[in-house]
Amino acid sequence: MARTLRRGHYPGKLVIVEGIDGSGKSTQLDLLHKWLLSENYLVAFSEWNSSPVVRRITKRGKENKTLTPLSFSLIHAADFTDRLERQIIPALEAGAIVLADRYVYTAFARDVARGCSPEWVRQVYASALQPTLAFYFRVPLEESLRRILVGRPELKYYEAGLDLALAADPYESFKLFQARILSEYETLVQEFNLTVIDATQPLVKQQDQMRALVKPYLEGALQAKAGSVADLLQEEALLGRYLEQINLNKNGEK
Numbered sequence: 001m002a003r004t005l006r007r008g009h010y011p012g013k014l015v016i017v018e019g020i021d022g023s024g025k026s027t028q029l030d031l032l033h034k035w036l037l038s039e040n041y042l043v044a045f046s047e048w049n050s051s052p053v054v055r056r057i058t059k060r061g062k063e064n065k066t067l068t069p070l071s072f073s074l075i076h077a078a079d080f081t082d083r084l085e086r087q088i089i090p091a092l093e094a095g096a097i098v099l100a101d102r103y104v105y106t107a108f109a110r111d112v113a114r115g116c117s118p119e120w121v122r123q124v125y126a127s128a129l130q131p132t133l134a135f136y137f138r139v140p141l142e143e144s145l146r147r148i149l150v151g152r153p154e155l156k157y158y159e160a161g162l163d164l165a166l167a168a169d170p171y172e173s174f175k176l177f178q179a180r181i182l183s184e185y186e187t188l189v190q191e192f193n194l195t196v197i198d199a200t201q202p203l204v205k206q207q208d209q210m211r212a213l214v215k216p217y218l219e220g221a222l223q224a225k226a227g228s229v230a231d232l233l234q235e236e237a238l239l240g241r242y243l244e245q246i247n248l249n250k251n252g253e254k
Contacts, residue, residue, distance in 0.1 A: 002193035012092035019137035022144030048102035095222035
């Protein structure tokens, strides 16, 4: 039987995407958001490692290269907890559909790939809510590397996994690090029964599959009258990445 996270009883729905770099998950989540918005659903958004509470600490640690696998894990856990309490749960309580670009499974994959204990990491994120739908975009390692390394600028120290001393060359280190993460994700698919999307398919086909799986959960979800989504977001204090764009569209600006 697949393991589940903490159950929450909220009127809103939580839809998350996971996958290694280059899997195309962010693109698919953005397309899903645009579709939900076109149907006038109240949508909120949360992105991995985006809490302003810990942003300066994370930036300083990366610049100084002083983050260990354990401290890196704890900082990301603090980031997640802050977003869970300030963004995700309030939005779910308001009846919104919450879209999350990466969720705790990112920590379960990356932190373990960095050498942290799988069970310890799972305990650190014990407060996490069970998503309504958890998508995993599966892509072969070589394909993901082809997508993200062509024309890419210099890889960052932690992004490349150089802190793990896997290889001296940043690109070789990145490849080895991503291989570790990919292996952990495949374990998580079985452990948490993640919904797998073949990320080598055409973009439209992937999006059609996502929408078909999301549709059954939309019944009863909060919808706004045409043109009033931004007002609802502001009333519920659900400020986020998409609110500015909604307001621009509403005012007829580009």
